[in-house]
Structure formats: structure tokens, C-alpha cells
Amino acid sequence: MATRKKAAVPPPPPPPPRTLFEKIWDSHVVHRQDDGTCVIYIDRHLVHEVTSPQAFEGLRMAHRPVRRPEATIALADHNTPTTDLSLGIPDEESRIQVETLEKNVAEFGVPYFGLQDPRRGIVHVTGPEQGFTLPGTTIVCGDSHTSTHGAFGALAFGIGTSEVEHVLATQTLIQKPAKNMRVAVEGSLPLGVTAKDVILAIIAKLGTAGGTGYVIEYAGRAIREMTMEGRMTVCNMSIEAGARAGLIAPDETTFQYLFGRPNAPKGGAWDLALGQWRRLPSDKGAHFDAQIDLNASDIPPMVTWGTSPQDALPITDVVPDPANAPDEARREAWTRSLAYMGLTPGTKLVDVPVDRVFIGSCTNGRIEDLRAAAEIVKGRKVASTVSAMVVPGSGLVKAEAEKEGLDKIFLEAGFEWRIQGCSMCLAMNADRLEPGQRCASTSNRNFEGRQGRGGRTHLLSPAMAAAAAIKGTLADVRDFQ
Ligand SMILES: CC(C)[C@H](C(=O)O)[C@@H](O)C(=O)O
Numbered sequence: 001m002a003t004r005k006k007a008a009v010p011p012p013p014p015p016p017p018r019t020l021f022e023k024i025w026d027s028h029v030v031h032r033q034d035d036g037t038c039v040i041y042i043d044r045h046l047v048h049e050v051t052s053p054q055a056f057e058g059l060r061m062a063h064r065p066v067r068r069p070e071a072t073i074a075l076a077d078h079n080t081p082t083t084d085l086s087l088g089i090p091d092e093e094s095r096i097q098v099e100t101l102e103k104n105v106a107e108f109g110v111p112y113f114g115l116q117d118p119r120r121g122i123v124h125v126t127g128p129e130q131g132f133t134l135p136g137t138t139i140v141c142g143d144s145h146t147s148t149h150g151a152f153g154a155l156a157f158g159i160g161t162s163e164v165e166h167v168l169a170t171q172t173l174i175q176k177p178a179k180n181m182r183v184a185v186e187g188s189l190p191l192g193v194t195a196k197d198v199i200l201a202i203i204a205k206l207g208t209a210g211g212t213g214y215v216i217e218y219a220g221r222a223i224r225e226m227t228m229e230g231r232m233t234v235c236n237m238s239i240e241a242g243a244r245a246g247l248i249a250p251d252e253t254t255f256q257y258l259f260g261r262p263n264a265p266k267g268g269a270w271d272l273a274l275g276q277w278r279r280l281p282s283d284k285g286a287h288f289d290a291q292i293d294l295n296a297s298d299i300p301p302m303v304t305w306g307t308s309p310q311d312a313l314p315i316t317d318v319v320p321d322p323a324n325a326p327d328e329a330r331r332e333a334w335t336r337s338l339a340y341m342g343l344t345p346g347t348k349l350v351d352v353p354v355d356r357v358f359i360g361s362c363t364n365g366r367i368e369d370l371r372a373a374a375e376i377v378k379g380r381k382v383a384s385t386v387s388a389m390v391v392p393g394s395g396l397v398k399a400e401a402e403k404e405g406l407d408k409i410f411l412e413a414g415f416e417w418r419i420q421g422c423s424m425c426l427a428m429n430a431d432r433l434e435p436g437q438r439c440a441s442t443s444n445r446n447f448e449g450r451q452g453r454g455g456r457t458h459l460l461s462p463a464m465a466a467a468a469a470i471k472g473t474l475a476d477v478r479d480f481q
């Protein structure tokens with residue numbers, strides 16, 4: 001019998017290279033509409049007291065339960081006192097918000113870290129700490145700085161209150177895919193330069209709208225060399241560049257941080273997860289719609305002078321002159337900013353006196369941030385003209401810092417040592433600036449009135465904030481090392 005040679009079946013074409021964002025997106029699409037709008041599955045949901053009341057009320061009215069309470073963690077962070085929790089919450093509006101959250105989580109069976117629970121912290125500090133934030137997952141919260149969790153290679157973004165209700169009810173969201181931007185920081189960071197300086201330098205370059213419509217993936221040696229704390233600081237402020245989210249490819253640093261955390265997978269599930277996580281990084285040749293490059297060795301310690309996070313300059317610089325602004329719109333914006341900030345063009349930034357120093361927030365309230373500040377503060381005293389405070393990002397950060405003796409270093413230098421919460425990052429509780437007061441702050445927003453009506457904010461790193469507290473003016477941390 002004659003044998004006919006079988007025609008060789010051509011191998012299937014290799015799948016097109018994809019970015020980290022595309023991989024997470026594709027694996028979460030539940031339904032795709034013709035116009036590209038998708039229903040995506042949400043793995044994890046963080047809930048705080050500010051943006052959840054109407055969401056729960058909506059569920060109540062519709063007689064709907066929370067779809068997956070076990071995929072949710074709730075806690076209060078914005079409105080909580082930082083001095084003494086045993087007195088309750090004196091401010092009525094704040095108290096009502098926290099009590100409403102407590103009532104809602106009890107009624108809907110949502111896991112809750114109560115006021116006295118040491119795991120309670122700013123949502124973006126607590127989530128990662130608990131291993132609730134995992135690579136390759138989708139994470140949302142009714143809070144713009146949800147981008148923080150992107151440091152783990154999770155697609156994490158802030159949502160509005162009606163979307164909070166949608167996620168509580170369905171564990172899904174309706175979204176359009178974003179464009180991909182790659183921001184590469186090559187080389188190693190010089191001494192005195194931290195993740196905060198890197199992200200301020202990136203925002204100064206991109207502008208507050210430069211990231212609009214994009215998910216930014218941060219890459220390059222300087223990012224790979226960062227700890228998880230540093231990576232979170234970078235991703236945290238992605239939103240200040242207008243981006244939908246920030247992402248960093250998970251690697252050994254990520255896995256080491258997560259191993260053994262309460263909500264991280266255990267045993268065989270851990271090994272399985274590792275195998276999946278290692279496939280997440282962007283493929284070689286994946287398409288990015290935009291690319292920005294920075295050299296780490298060009299980045300000095302940075303500080304903001306104006307009322308937008310993009311108004312950042314090297315600490316060695318001077319207050320800019322609106323006459324030198326690149327266009328008319330910015331001339332006007334700079335003039336307004338300088339009037340609000342009470343600054344004169346040409347003044348050296350290191351000569352600008354500060355009244356207050358705030359070390360904390362979801363940008364820089366983690367243990368490594370407190371260690372960096374304590375290193376500068378150790379054996380020194382806060383200037384007599386300055387009132388300074390440290391507010392840990394979570395109860396666990398506070399406990400660890402106390403175990404290491406950092407609280408003593410701060411207290412002996414004249415800092416106040418507070419209880420965890422958002423605190424003076426946005427002045428929703430009792431911690432706020434008086435009109436006209438100037439603050440060196442490790443937080444992420446310097447908008448008018450952000451830290452209290454009429455308050456003036458300079459954003460900088462924890463080490464730089466510590467140096468400012470000692471010197472009584474903005475200061476170059478490299479003079480203190
Ligand atoms: C209160 C909350 C909705 C708000 C946010 O979305 O970011 C706050 O956390 C902030 O930092 O301004």
C-alpha cells in the first residue's frame with residue numbers, strides 16, 4: 001500500500017509579546033464589548049471610611065449582599081485620631097464616618113481591622129503588609145493612591161464611590177484598557193537620593209498630566225535595586241503624574257517581602273503562585289506607547305516649591321522666577337503658587353524656613369522611611385522654631401519602630417511620636433497646619449489647603465524632612481550624612 005506523506009502541520013505562531021499590564025488585564029477580562037470596554041474581575045478590594053458610606057447604602061437599598069466579603073478588607077484611616085484612641089473621636093463628622101463604617105462592616109460581614117487593632121493602618125500600608133496585595137492580581141479601593149500596590153506587579157487603581165458599590169455587589173468593574181508607558185531609571189542612586197526623589201524627578205519631567213490615559217511601568221536598574229518600600233513610594237505617586245496606575249515587575253525582592261505574610265499563599269500554593277508570578281514581567285519586544293528615560297546619577301535630593309507635585313526642583317536650586325516660565329499659562333500658575341506659598345523668586349531653597357515637619361503618609365510612612373529619618377535625627381535636636389511629628393503608616397510599623405528604638409530617637413530629638421493614620425497628609429482629622437504655616441512633609445500632595453486651610457506644603461523624602469526639622473529650614477540631607 002502506498003503511503004502518502006502527511007503534510008507537516010505548521011507550528012502555531014508564537015503569541016505576541018505582551019506588557020505586564022496586558023497580561024494582568026487579559027487574565028481578568030470577563031466580557032469585552034466591541035468598543036473595547038471590558039468587564040474585569042477584581043481580586044481584592046480595600047475599603048475605608050471616606051468613600052464607602054453611600055456604597056453600602058446603595059447595597060442596602062437594593063437588598064444586595066457583598067459578593068465576596070473574604071476578598072475585602074475594611075478599616076478607618078483618614079479620620080482617626082493620632083494622639084489618644086481611648087478618648088474616642090472628638091470631632092463629630094469624623095466620628096460619624098468611622099461609626100458608619102463599623103455599622104456597615106458588621107451588617108455586611110466584611111473583615112474589619114478595628115481602631116485598636118495593630119494591623120490597622122493607612123489602607124495602602126496595611127494591604128501589602130498583610131500579603132493581601134499579590135502579583136498579577138487586580139486591586140481597587142475608593143482612594144486615588146491605590147496605585148501604591150502596583151509595586152507588587154498588581155494592577156491597582158483608585159475608584160469612585162459608585163464603583164465601590166459595583167465591586168462590593170459584583171466583584172467586577174467596567175473599564176477601558178489603558179495605554180502602556182515605560183519609565184526607565186537606569187544606573188544606581190547616589191548617596192542621599194531615595195525613591196521619593198526619583199518619583200518627584202519623574203513627575204517634574206512628565207508633568208501632572210503627562211501620564212493621563214496610561215499605566216506606567218517603572219523599570220531599570222535603580223528601580224530593581226529598590227526595596228519594596230521604595231517601590232511603593234514610587235508607585236504611590238503615579239497618580240500625581242496623572243497615570244491610571246503604576247506597575248513594577250515582580251522579582252525576588254517582591255517574593256521575599258511576601259513570603260510568610262498572613263494572606264500570602266502557603267506551602268504548595270506558594271510554589272504554584274511563584275511559577276505564575278515569574279511569567280508576569282513584560283515580554284521582550286512588548287509594545288509601549290510611550291517611553292521616558294532617566295539616569296539615576298542625574299537625580300539629586302528633590303523638594304517642591306509650589307502647589308503642584310510637578311513643581312519639584314533639586315534642593316540646591318532657588319525659588320523659580322515666573323519671568324522665566326516657559327509659557328504664559330505657567331507664568332500665571334507660578335505667580336499664583338508663589339503668592340500662596342509666600343516665596344520670593346531667587347531665594348535659595350535651603351534658606352526657606354519651616355514651621356512644621358510631618359513624617360508619615362502612605363507615601364513615606366513605612367518602617368524603612370522611619371529608619372532613614374531616624375538615622376539623620378539620631379543625636380541631634382529639632383530646631384526650636386519647628387514643631388515636628390512622626391506618624392507611622394500602620395500599627396505594625398509603629399510596633400516595629402518601637403522595637404528598634406526609633407521612637408526614642410525621635411522623642412529625644414524633640415519629635416512627637418503619634419498613633420498610625422493619614423494624619424496631616426490631608427488634615428481630615430485634628431492634625432493640620434494653621435494658615436500661613438510652612439511644612440516639610442513626606443506626603444504626596446501639596447495642593448492649596450491640603451494640610452489645613454492656608455497651610456504651605458513642601459514635599460520631600462523622609463531623610464530630607466528630618467534634615468529640615470534639625471536645621472529649621474529646608475535642607476540638603478547630604479550635609480547631614
Ligand atoms: C479621601 C480620599 C478619597 C482621597 C483620595 O482619593 O486620594 C485621599 O486619600 C487623598 O489622598 O486625597
Ligand code: SF4
Pocket residue numbers: 077078122143145361362363421422425426443444
Ligand atoms: S495618607 Fe494621604 S494620600 Fe495616603 S490615603 Fe491617606 S490621605 Fe490619601
